[in-house]
Amino acid sequence: MRVTTRGRYAVMAMFDLACRRSAEPVPLKQIAEHQGLSERYLEQLMAPLRRAGLVQSMRGAQGGYTLGRPAAAISVGDILRVVEGPISPVACVTDPLACARTDGCVTRGIWSRLRDRMVDLLDSITLADLCQEAASEALTRGVDGHARSLS
Amino acid sequence: MRVTTRGRYAVMAMFDLACRRSAEPVPLKQIAEHQGLSERYLEQLMAPLRRAGLVQSMRGAQGGYTLGRPAAAISVGDILRVVEGPISPVACVTDPLACARTDGCVTRGIWSRLRDRMVDLLDSITLADLCQEAASEALTRGVDGHARSLS
DNA sequence: CCTAATCCCTACTGAAACGCTCGGGTTTCC
DNA sequence: GGAAACCCGAGCGTTTCAGTAGGGATTAGG
Numbered sequence: 260m261r262v263t264t265r266g267r268y269a270v271m272a273m274f275d276l277a278c279r280r281s282a283e284p285v286p287l288k289q290i291a292e293h294q295g296l297s298e299r300y301l302e303q304l305m306a307p308l309r310r311a312g313l314v315q316s317m318r319g320a321q322g323g324y325t326l327g328r329p330a331a332a333i334s335v336g337d338i339l340r341v342v343e344g345p346i347s348p349v350a351c352v353t354d355p356l357a358c359a360r361t362d363g364c365v366t367r368g369i370w371s372r373l374r375d376r377m378v379d380l381l382d383s384i385t386l387a388d389l390c391q392e393a394a395s396e397a398l399t400r401g402v403d404g405h406a407r408s409l410s
Numbered sequence: 411m412r413v414t415t416r417g418r419y420a421v422m423a424m425f426d427l428a429c430r431r432s433a434e435p436v437p438l439k440q441i442a443e444h445q446g447l448s449e450r451y452l453e454q455l456m457a458p459l460r461r462a463g464l465v466q467s468m469r470g471a472q473g474g475y476t477l478g479r480p481a482a483a484i485s486v487g488d489i490l491r492v493v494e495g496p497i498s499p500v501a502c503v504t505d506p507l508a509c510a511r512t513d514g515c516v517t518r519g520i521w522s523r524l525r526d527r528m529v530d531l532l533d534s535i536t537l538a539d540l541c542q543e544a545a546s547e548a549l550t551r552g553v554d555g556h557a558r559s560l561s
Numbered sequence: 562c563c564t565a566a567t568c569c570c571t572a573c574t575g576a577a578a579c580g581c582t583c584g585g586g587t588t589t590c591c
Numbered sequence: 592g593g594a595a596a597c598c599c600g601a602g603c604g605t606t607t608c609a610g611t612a613g614g615g616a617t618t619a620g621g
């Protein structure tokens with residue numbers, strides 16, 4: 260029940276990209292360094308993101324990436340679906356052919372409900388939300404010294 | 411972001427066990443056949459379930475398994491945690507040591523919230539709920555002919 | 562006592578996925 | 592022309608997945 264590094268890194272990169280409100284394209288190298296990720300690996304994640312229209316790329320020197328849509332119009336769910344495939348705890352929820360006993364399988368209802376919850380949340384969080392969160396957190400951190408939330 | 415077969419099969423087996431309201435222990439062979447699972451594989455899943463007290467076992471001829479607690483006191487989350495480890499979309503949510511940048515990582519908040527949602531739901535569904543669901547579904551199916559819910 | 566049924570334990574294994582690295586190629590600005 | 596960047600596909604070591612296999616221990620019934 261884990262999100263892979265593909266999903267996590269992609270969200271981190273997109274978040275990084277969203278926070279810089281510059282029209283200038285940002286080179287991957289900067290993002291990778293800033294987020295502490297392998298540039299070469301991250302490169303592989305950008306390809307599907309570009310094909311899906313979540314980012315735009317400029318080639319050549321002074322090139323880089325920009326968001327393909329406003330940050331408020333890109334959700335975490337959007338990103339995850341692109342790099343990890345459908346958000347679903349089990350295959351049979353999205354693809355009924357994946358399991359012979361789809362019909363009348365009681366446990367299927369569990370995974371279906373779980374999927375709905377996950378999708379609801381992930382689609383409700385946009386990159387704009389994350390940027391705002393980061394900004395306000397940086398503020399309270401600066402004021403309080405080192406505020407932390409305990410779980 | 412998938413539940414493995416360990417989790418799915420364990421829930422299926424526990425559900426099967428919960429539906430038979432007999433005090434007699436149920437042999438694994440029956441459960442496996444009834445649910446269409448490999449007996450040998452299922453056997454491996456029962457070991458941790460037994461150690462966790464979710465089932466009790468009787469050895470020898472006429473032996474088998476019974477629930478270790480009332481069906482209403484066993485949640486899907488309980489079962490998953492036993493056979494799959496902590497319910498968490500990323501390691502750093504349960505184990506802060508798993509990631510260097512735990513503090514001040516914005517994306518971590520996403521996974522934390524996702525985790526909470528998942529846990530909430532999975533802990534709210536008990537085996538008793540599933541049995542009731544199965545019973546009422548079998549009823550409507552019998553009356554309506556072949557009722558299905560569309561997503 | 563013997564035997565069949567049943568749970569129990571450990572090891573192994575083929576296949577797939579994960580998490581990258583690597584070697585190139587192409588485009589574009591200066 | 593050269594450096595900076597994106598682009599593409601291959602390969603690779605490790606881990607996990609999803610079982611299979613081979614026994615051993617325990618118990619009811621005959």
